[in-house]
Amino acid sequence: MIELQGLRYRYAQGPEIAFPDIALGAAPGLLLRGASGSGKSTLLALMAGLLSASAGVVRMAGTELGALSARQRDAWRGANLGFVPQRLHLSAALSVRDNLGLPYLAAGQLVDAARVDALLTSLGLQSLAERRPHQLSLGQAQRVALARALLRRPRLLLADEPTANLDDENAAASLDLLQQAAAEQGAILVLATHDGRVAERLGARLPNLVLPKLLGAQP
Numbered sequence: 001m002i003e004l005q006g007l008r009y010r011y012a013q014g015p016e017i018a019f020p021d022i023a024l025g026a027a028p029g030l031l032l033r034g035a036s037g038s039g040k041s042t043l044l045a046l047m048a049g050l051l052s053a054s055a056g057v058v059r060m061a062g063t064e065l066g067a068l069s070a071r072q073r074d075a076w077r078g079a080n081l082g083f084v085p086q087r088l089h090l091s092a093a094l095s096v097r098d099n100l101g102l103p104y105l106a107a108g109q110l111v112d113a114a115r116v117d118a119l120l121t122s123l124g125l126q127s128l129a130e131r132r133p134h135q136l137s138l139g140q141a142q143r144v145a146l147a148r149a150l151l152r153r154p155r156l157l158l159a160d161e162p163t164a165n166l167d168d169e170n171a172a173a174s175l176d177l178l179q180q181a182a183a184e185q186g187a188i189l190v191l192a193t194h195d196g197r198v199a200e201r202l203g204a205r206l207p208n209l210v211l212p213k214l215l216g217a218q219p
């Protein structure tokens, strides 16, 4: 389902990062670990087809991303990927409900109001639907970002540091929710983190890929 082979990425004004090879078959997902600056966000962006590798292969759910044109990669992403970014990027001017309508509008589709409502309910957000993002706690805002990622029933759910800035209780709830949502939707979960609490909670349930420290990188 997820395969990395000889994968490298070079930043124009930065380091070249070489990633370990992996080949995961039917695993429910992957826990991507490593120190700050080791390349976790870069690897997530490569797995999402947001960056192009300088060498090697990324194969996600059967598709080799390097073989796709930029336009095909955009289409692949829209059809297969849900992304919960480190910075949530909710629109401050819109209610929670309207934020969840945006991905449909961006794709030139009618908003699937029933799907939006179902996700609001399953993530415990129904009573917050008319609020604006600044009226939410961080944990609630993360749930909105998770709902947005799940809207189009992705086969792959990628999350970047989903427990950053959350206290222990909210971090545990957020991880359980991600795992449960991925399982319910039949999505592969890839979670990048340097938070020891995540390794403690999910380390035994998902295969771990630990990225080595970059040679020459500043601590």
Ligand SMILES: Nc1ncnc2c1ncn2[C@@H]1O[C@H](COP(=O)(O)OP(=O)(O)OP(=O)(O)O)[C@@H](O)[C@H]1O
Binding pocket: 011, 012, 013, 014, 015, 017, 034, 035, 036, 037, 038, 039, 040, 041, 042, 043, 194, 214, 217
């Ligand atoms: N746009 C960029 N230009 C140059 N170098 C970059 C750029 N983005 C990241 N880097 C460098 O690439 C390396 C990997 O960064 P990345 O953000 O992938 O690490 P990370 O493991 O996700 O870190 P963190 O846990 O702190 O988010 C770091 O050394 C970083 O300084």
